[in-house]
Amino acid sequence: xxxxxxxxxxxxxxxxxxxxxxxxxxxxxxxxxxxxxxxxxxxxxxxxxxxxxxxxxxxxxxxxxxxxxxxxxxxxxxxxxxxxxxxxxxxxxxxxxxxxxxxxxxxxxxxxxxxxxxxxxxxxxxxxxxxxxxxxxxxxxxxxxxxxxxxxxxxxxxxxxxxxxxxxxxxxxxxxxxxxxxxxxxxxxxxxxxxxxxxxxxxxxxxxxxxxxxxxxxxxxxxxxxxxxxxxxxxxxxxxxxxxxxxxxxxxxxxxxxxxxxxxxxxxxxxxxxxxxxxxxxxxxxxxxxxxxxxxxxxxxxxxxxxxxxxxxxxxxxxxxxxxxxxxxxxxxxxxxxxxxxxxxxxxxxxxxxxxxxxxxxxxxxxxxxxxxxxxxxxxxxxxxxxxxxxxxxxxxxxxxxxxxxxx
Numbered sequence: 001x002x003x004x005x006x007x008x009x010x011x012x013x014x015x016x017x018x019x020x021x022x023x024x025x026x027x028x029x030x031x032x033x034x035x036x037x038x039x040x041x042x043x044x045x046x047x048x049x050x051x052x053x054x055x056x057x058x059x060x061x062x063x064x065x066x067x068x069x070x071x072x073x074x075x076x077x078x079x080x081x082x083x084x085x086x087x088x089x090x091x092x093x094x095x096x097x098x099x100x101x102x103x104x105x106x107x108x109x110x111x112x113x114x115x116x117x118x119x120x121x122x123x124x125x126x127x128x129x130x131x132x133x134x135x136x137x138x139x140x141x142x143x144x145x146x147x148x149x150x151x152x153x154x155x156x157x158x159x160x161x162x163x164x165x166x167x168x169x170x171x172x173x174x175x176x177x178x179x180x181x182x183x184x185x186x187x188x189x190x191x192x193x194x195x196x197x198x199x200x201x202x203x204x205x206x207x208x209x210x211x212x213x214x215x216x217x218x219x220x221x222x223x224x225x226x227x228x229x230x231x232x233x234x235x236x237x238x239x240x241x242x243x244x245x246x247x248x249x250x251x252x253x254x255x256x257x258x259x260x261x262x263x264x265x266x267x268x269x270x271x272x273x274x275x276x277x278x279x280x281x282x283x284x285x286x287x288x289x290x291x292x293x294x295x296x297x298x299x300x301x302x303x304x305x306x307x308x309x310x311x312x313x314x315x316x317x318x319x320x321x322x323x324x325x326x327x328x329x330x331x332x333x334x335x336x337x338x339x340x341x342x343x344x345x346x347x348x349x350x351x352x353x354x355x356x357x358x359x360x361x362x363x364x365x366x367x368x369x370x371x372x373x374x375x376x377x378x379x380x381x382x383x384x385x386x387x388x389x390x391x392x393x394x395x396x397x398x399x400x401x402x403x404x405x406x407x408x
Contacts, residue, residue: 005385006386007386008321008385009028009041009321009322009384010042011044011384011386015323015386015398016047016051017047017051018045018051018332019051019052020052020056020335020342021053021055021056021331022401023045023053023202023324024322024324024399024401025045025053026323026324027045027202028042028043029042029044029045029202029203030203030217033170033174033177034227035227036165036170036227036230037227037230038165038230053202054205055200055201056335056336057205058205058208059337067271067272070272071271073271078090078111081113083114087114088116090113090114090115090116090192090193091115091117091189091192092115092117093118093176093180094117094119094195095120095121095122095129095132095133095307096119096129096137097129097289098279098280098282098303099195100195101279101282102195102279102282102283103268104140104142105139105140105283105286105287106272107193107268108140109286115142116143116183116187116189117136117137117140118145118146118147118180119144119145119147120146121146121147123171123172123309124364125309126360128291128307129306129308131290132289133307135287135288138288139288145183147175147179147249149175150249152246153243153250155368157171157228157229157236158170158171160228160230160240161228161229162378163229164231165229165230166317166320166378166379166381167317168313168314169310169311170229171229172308172310175249177218177252178250178251180194180218181218181219181258181263184261184265185258185261190262190264192263192266193267194266194267194268194269195268195279196267196276197213197267201329201333210270212265213265215258218253218265219253219254220251221254221256223251223252226252228247228250228251233247277334280303289303292306296326297312297358297359298312298315298316298319298326298327298352299315299325299326299327300327300351300352304330309360310360312359313364315329316354316357319354320379321384323397323399325349325353325355331349332345346401346402386398391406
């Protein structure tokens with residue numbers, strides 16, 4: 001490794017795999033999307049000297065949680081906010097996926113709340129995503145507010161996020177995190193529920209100790225210092241001819257405004273035991289949710305993140321940047337929930353990780369006005385040299401969980 005260039009993104013030079021979840025220490029922890037620029041450094045999953053990662057440790061802690069006690073905490077929270085005149089008393093963000101279906105249905109029909117659903121629409125809806133969105137609203141019988149965005153601005157920001165950050169999903173993730181809080185402010189509904197805490201997937205264990213989402217992920221104290229597509233707001237306006245009024249929907253609310261109205265953003269998964277497979281079955285039965293009729297490229301599942309055509313490409317870029325593909329993410333989650341064993345997980349990663357998602361690729365490139373050859377030329381610039389080695393005309397990982405990398 002002495003002659004290999006410095007890792008990109010501040011990643012650890014030595015690649016270590018968790019022996020329990022099969023994911024590596026190259027996995028970034030949660031980050032603040034609107035601070036993401038060309039010089040950003042990643043914080044990554046901690047794996048201890050015994051090769052045990054934080055996500056596995058928390059999965060063992062989770063088994064000991066007294067969820068009956070936490071449900072009582074939830075009931076107290078709901079009683080403080082419950083409307084007596086059928087006004088909206090909480091907000092559930094989502095697009096009709098299994099998690100938003102489950103959260104909406106449980107809050108309304110088990111706990112008697114009157115949720116307003118809100119949606120930051122996918123960049124390019126899949127047929128299945130649109131059908132699930134409609135089924136969500138009709139089966140749960142709820143109202144919905146969907147964000148309206150200037151399409152040319154959306155395209156430009158998505159294109160820039162690919163060219164500058166190789167992050168095709170940034171514009172979706174931005175809105176997904178901030179839109180609920182903005183609607184909560186506008187309609188004075190101070191209680192927001194997301195589903196599962198993403199911290200479970202590898203943030204420091206302490207990040208799971210509260211039901212509240214850290215405000216830094218969805219607020220800012222100074223909007224002019226933020227970045228979209230890796231570029232500061234003033235440069236987007238001056239250099240790319242984008243209008244500030246069209247950028248506002250992509251920008252978070254101010255911290256002081258959220259505090260003044262006492263907006264609380266909670267994870268329902270803190271109070272209720274959250275198992276992805278179980279939320280899937282519940283959503284199929286109660287909300288009309290349907291998986292894809294075919295396997296998602298890059299993995300073996302059919303029901304995770306299927307509403308946006310760009311989603312599959314996003315996971316492929318994580319494989320390029322961090323050596324971690326979609327199958328690894330799915331395997332890691334199922335190992336934490338004791339739904340797979342290590343040998344099964346290794347075989348699935350070997351078979352599916354890094355599979356290129358070609359089904360929607362040409363449509364995405366045409367939509368964003370990117371020539372495919374330019375995309376691939378740019379893509380290779382985001383391969384960190386400590387992860388990848390070019391042998392003849394092919395790129396290969398230096399290290400894999402199956403120990404068949406070029407340097408294993």
